[in-house]
Amino acid sequence: MPCDGGDAACGGARCHPRWWRPCAPLTGRGRRVVRAVPAALAVLPLLGGCAGLEGLQNDGRARDVRAPLALWPQYTPAPLGRDDNPAALKPVRGVPRIPSGSMVDADALAVLDADFTAEGRRPPAPKTVRSPRFHDVTHDGRPDLITVIDLDSRNSELRVYSARHGVVTRVLALPAVLAGVELAAGHLTIREPTKDPRYVSVTDVVWDGDSMSLWDLTLDEPRKRPTAPTGGGSP
Numbered sequence: 001m002p003c004d005g006g007d008a009a010c011g012g013a014r015c016h017p018r019w020w021r022p023c024a025p026l027t028g029r030g031r032r033v034v035r036a037v038p039a040a041l042a043v044l045p046l047l048g049g050c051a052g053l054e055g056l057q058n059d060g061r062a063r064d065v066r067a068p069l070a071l072w073p074q075y076t077p078a079p080l081g082r083d084d085n086p087a088a089l090k091p092v093r094g095v096p097r098i099p100s101g102s103m104v105d106a107d108a109l110a111v112l113d114a115d116f117t118a119e120g121r122r123p124p125a126p127k128t129v130r131s132p133r134f135h136d137v138t139h140d141g142r143p144d145l146i147t148v149i150d151l152d153s154r155n156s157e158l159r160v161y162s163a164r165h166g167v168v169t170r171v172l173a174l175p176a177v178l179a180g181v182e183l184a185a186g187h188l189t190i191r192e193p194t195k196d197p198r199y200v201s202v203t204d205v206v207w208d209g210d211s212m213s214l215w216d217l218t219l220d221e222p223r224k225r226p227t228a229p230t231g232g233g234s235p
Contacts (some may be wrong), residue, residue: 034122036115070126086174097168103162103168130149133146133147145162148178154177155177157175158190160188174190179200179222190205198222200219
């Protein structure tokens with residue numbers, strides 16, 4: 001199951017042991033500074049001779065660089081179980097087959113009810129389920145079902161279902177604090193808030209031919225919500 005971490009390196013983003021790797025560093029200003037350093041050093045010999053190096057001072061000995069100190073290195077976690085893997089394929093029992101292979105022909109609420117019941121959980125109330133979306137994320141040429149269940153005012157669960165050889169199959173079940181869900185170039189992108197309001201964690205997953213897998217994990221600036229027009233309407 002995912003963990004809420006609160007890791008400063010990941011800005012508080014949640015993690016999944018099999019999927020997640022350390023957060024990608026922010027690019028931009030920091031990277032430009034690194035590139036500028038060699039150029040600045042190359043100029044220093046030219047400043048010798050009669051001219052003095054005004055403004056330069058010795059800040060003391062540079063800090064030693066040491067390898068990370070592992071705490072409790074003898075402990076290792078148990079392997080991730082099938083039920084703990086958000087991208088494990090799981091056929092949904094108790095729902096009709098979909099001969100067409102298109103999840104548009106399925107009853108979204110019935111699929112969720114059967115899937116939650118099989119997990120020993122209470123099926124979600126219809127009012128907590130967002131309107132289903134149908135897009136081909138498994139790249140088989142047929143629409144898949146993308147759903148979100150709002151568990152409370154903050155926590156949600158993203159679930160994706162596909163008809164694999166006519167059998168309704170769950171291909172993704174990801175608990176998250178959703179700041180947005182997007183599709184781009186066949187990738188499914190999940191945006192989550194971090195402890196730093198300037199950034200959101202962006203998880204990019206894609207179908208690899210067998211399952212949904214992590215493509216990239218980065219930080220991005222929050223998207224501004226569109227505001228509805230006010231007043232000034234035509235009579």
